[in-house]
Amino acid sequence: MVVDQTRAAAQDLLASLSPEQRAKISAPFDTPDHEQWTYLPGDRPGLTLAELTPEQEQHVHRLLQLAYSERGLGDALGVLAAEIILRDLPDPLPAGETGGWQGTVVGERYFVRVLGDPAGFEPWAWRLNGHHLALHVTLVDGAISFTPQFFGSNPAEVREGPFAGRRFLAAEQDLGFKLLNALQPGQREIAVVSEEAPDDILTRHDPVADVSRLHRGLAYGDMSPEQRQLLSLLIGQYVGRAAGPIGLQTWQDVTAQGIERLTFAWAGATEPGAGHYYSIAGPTFLAEYDNTQSDANHIHSVWRDVRNDWGKDLLAAHYAMGRH
Incomplete structure (x- = not known):
């Protein structure tokens, strides 16, 4: 059902575009x-949010709603809100709302792309990329498939101005x-x-995540029931960004591969306010969190x-099934 709805949403988006817009957003x-990506500032292939009309933007929002849970969507919009605050711009995007990127500086920094043909029977993909x-x-x-997936925020906590006290990706830090x-x-x-x-996540934005860069840490199987529950909640901060069926399948995969083999590793300060990092790694699942830059007020996850x-x-x- 989600696959069919996503296919329809992507087709609606493409149908709403001008030929020039379609040429920008589309790629084989x-x-x-295909596997090149980054979370650093700069241009990407694709069509910027600023180039979309309000109607076209709603098609993008529909794609996000289908792939992401309510919290995941809120986290994504929060990244954009933090970008506005970082650049001392008026915030047109209160928490939980969408819209209003046409012609904005921040809208020019995020790019939508569709790879392949959502109307056909072969594999295809869509992505939204930009700073953080x-x-x-x-x-x-x-x-x-829902990965690679990166969420970051600068600031992690707004420390002055009209939005002082607002935090982004807070549970990823607090549960850690x-x-x-x-x-x-x-x-x-x-x-x-x-x-x-470390001054950044260790797997960086490489096309293939090199798990050999990570330290092993403490295994889930060597934790108490209370500690295991906390680790499960922390994993849930990442998996729970996905829409229900996608997140459930991920959790089932983690369990099937042996949840007791998951490990938790920590580096840096053991209290908030100074640079800290953690990783969670297993046979299939990998999450990293880093908050070291900008006086430990700049998250990468x-x-x-x-x-x-x-x-x-x-x-x-x-x-392997010969479906090509």
Whole structure:
């Protein structure tokens, strides 16, 4: 159902565009830069939000609603709101609302792209990329891949001005510290892998996530029931951004691959206010969180599927069945 609805939403978006807009937004599924992405500032291939009419923008919003939970959508809009605050611009986007990007400076920094033909039977994808936001949705047959997925925020907390006190991606930080502080001294010695946090996520924006860069840390299987619950809640902050069926499938995959093999590693400060980092890694699931830049008020967070980023596992099954 979600796949069909997403296909229809993408077709509606494409049908609403002018020929010039369609040329900007469209690319073949096998385009050479398919797996290139970044969360840094700068231009991307695609059509900017600022170039969309209000009607066209609603089609993009529909794609987001189908792929993301209510919280995930709120997090995505929060990234854009933080970008406005960062650049000392009037905020046209109160929490939970959408619209109003036409002709704005921030709207020029985020790019929508459709790869492949959503009206056909072959794999296709859509993405929304820009500073601190990288959303990639790949559809293969009746299944969806949701990664790589990056959410960041600068500031993490607004410390002055009319929005002072507003926080972005707050639970990712709060639950991380709560889990760290729930560990016993011996467990903490295993989980805390360095007194200094890295200055960014270790897997960066590479097309393929190199898990060998990560420290192992403390295994889920070596935690108490209370600690396991906290780790599950922390994982839920990443998985829970996805729409219900997608998030549920991800959690089932994590469990099937052996949840006891998931590990939690921490680096840097053990109290808020100074640079800190954590990773959660397992056979298929990988999440990283880093808050070190801008006096530890600048978040980077990423969710990767070691097996199925860019829908690679789905694509392998698709081609093995001779569906090309």
